[in-house]
């Protein structure tokens with residue numbers, strides 16, 4: 187998934203820092219700005235117990251499906267319902283129930299709904315985020331999930347797994363160059379491919395993982411563990427505005443959208459980490475409250491919190507070391523239109539800061555209490 191600050195391509199870099207610094211290879215790994223959950227998924231696979239958090243609802247759906255959930259869904263109630271009439275005992279392949287349900291959803295006829303009305307060219311507002319055909323299929327699928335949920339045909343994780351797959355599939359065919367801050371005027375080839383849900387890669391695990399949808403600076407009070415991984419936004423682009431359609435697919439709440447792009451109101455989801463006037467203060471508060479043995483922080487050299495301030499703040503908690511790697515810039519079509527980068531400016535430096543906390547609070551409890 188294209189996501190601002192997605193660390194998928196930097197996982198080996200984070201691994202190499204953990205190895206060089208001799209950080210614990212197991213224990214509690216807290217990913218407090220988890221976004222796509224790619225980092226949390228990677229460390230779940232490595233055997234850590236994960237606590238993840240992000241205040242966006244679509245991220246919470248991913249967290250539920252890929253972090254909290256530890257097994258392939260059986261869909262016992264749904265498969266026995268009038269929609270399928272299949273006896274679960276006949277299915278011995280663990281992937282089979284999920285395949286059957288995804289297959290059913292992929293064959294649903296389209297239905298004009300919220301996405302069609304607001305984000306397709308034939309809809310009322312003529313926006314070009316999705317082709318007409320894909321918009322009605324996304325509507326039909328999201329509506330079906332909602333209906334099955336209302337009918338009590340899923341358990342929680344079964345619902346989240348399908349919704350995560352739907353959000354991924356919709357994002358795959360969105361006619362955007364990187365964010366939902368704008369749609370493209372010309373159709374990109376992926377946007378004309380049919381919307382198709384895939385059977386997601388679920389991670390089996392025997393450990394209990396915890397997931398949250400809270401503000402980082404509030405939830406930090408309730409967390410303790412071994413490694414705190416911090417990957418905050420690094421510029422003024424608000425995630426709630428740039429990924430608003432994913433949020434609507436996650437919430438399915440028919441918001442009163444506005445403006446050229448059909449933005450949902452996002453006043454409550456404005457991040458202080460994307461505001462120059464506030465980010466330093468809130469970052470300092472987060473670091474002061476951390477109760478882990480180590481902090482790992484990803485940030486790039488163009489971020490709105492200055493490098494010197496990061497070092498000064500982290501140093502209050504213990505010895506700090508910095509690792510750096512060149513990285514290709516995340517770009518959107520709008521960047522190409524309005525900004526002129528020199529060729530070498532296509533690369534930014536991605537830093538990982540490591541802190542060994544003095545007087546660490548080591549806990550095997552993970553979450554202590556949630557208010």
Ligand SMILES: C[S@@+](CC[C@H](N)C(=O)[O-])C[C@H]1O[C@@H](n2cnc3c(N)ncnc32)[C@H](O)[C@@H]1O
Nearest residue numbers: 191192193219221222240241401402419425457
């Ligand atoms: C740089 S991205 C994280 C990317 C992630 N590591 C990945 O690989 O996908 C920053 C994330 O922080 C979240 N965020 C921003 N401010 C937040 C806050 N105050 N509390 C919780 N999450 C926040 C955003 O929704 C976004 O997903």
